[in-house]
């Protein structure tokens with residue numbers, strides 16, 4: 001059992017050598033938590049840290065102003081993004097619901113602050129207390145739909161006026177390619193053909209109605225991540241995600257892909273047709289004199 005599962009309101013986290021504690025609560029349904037506690041999966045996220053191109057664009061847009069920013073890095077995993085943010089920000093807090101991930105972060109970056117907690121319940125954080133809030137590498141897709149909505153509301157709540165939030169999310173426009181990748185194919189080797197049959201059967205059993213639900217605005221898909229251990233990953237159409245951010249009052253909404261790392265305005269008609277596996281979203285809370 002992880003510290004996260006031990007109960008609501010437990011006092012956890014010992015950032016800065018135990019000098020600061022943060023109170024966290026248990027999520028309603030910690031989807032995929034067991035998967036992210038697996039040491040092998042933790043180690044798969046512990047490679048040489050690098051930013052994806054749109055993440056670099058976001059970082060560049062923060063510029064030297066990052067030195068004056070309080071940064072909250074949600075779903076920090078083994079700390080990939082922490083290397084690029086923590087040493088350069090006024091303050092940094094990395095959060096993940098997996099205790100194993102947080103222990104790895106603390107091992108790798110003992111001088112930085114990391115806590116175990118649920119991104120959809122940031123009770124420890126005051127309203128408008130961060131300048132930059134990030135949920136990188138599609139981590140937000142592991143929440144159920146109400147949890148995802150709550151997370152976006154929380155990210156917005158803790159953001160200062162003028163602050164930036166960014167995340168990436170799987171793209172529902174890419175689902176036909178996902179389906180195609182699991183199509184049964186006859187190969188020259190019997191072994192490969194048997195493999196193809198096995199994965200096609202597993203995918204179709206886990207997603208029996210998916211092909212009839214396309215085009216899908218938003219939904220949880222068992223896309224085979226980590227050998228189908230994930231209970232479902234959220235795929236969302238970029239225009240649907242942009243509409244949600246806009247409804248939350250966020251402005252300057254931009255979208256980017258790894259192939260086109262410059263952010264385009266969320267209302268650009270091209271955005272609705274983005275075809276990449278996942279899409280990056282960047283937006284701003286109005287106010288703050290910007």
Ligand SMILES: C[S@@+](CC[C@H](N)C(=O)[O-])C[C@H]1O[C@@H](n2cnc3c(N)ncnc32)[C@H](O)[C@@H]1O
Pocket residue numbers: 027036045074075076077078079080081095096097098101117118119120135136137138139140142143
């Ligand atoms: C795909 S991994 C990405 C890790 C890291 N951001 C990176 O870019 O390497 C998603 C991360 O989100 C975390 N996560 C998923 N749901 C979460 C939640 N409700 N609260 C906090 N962390 C969560 C997982 O534990 C995992 O570390």
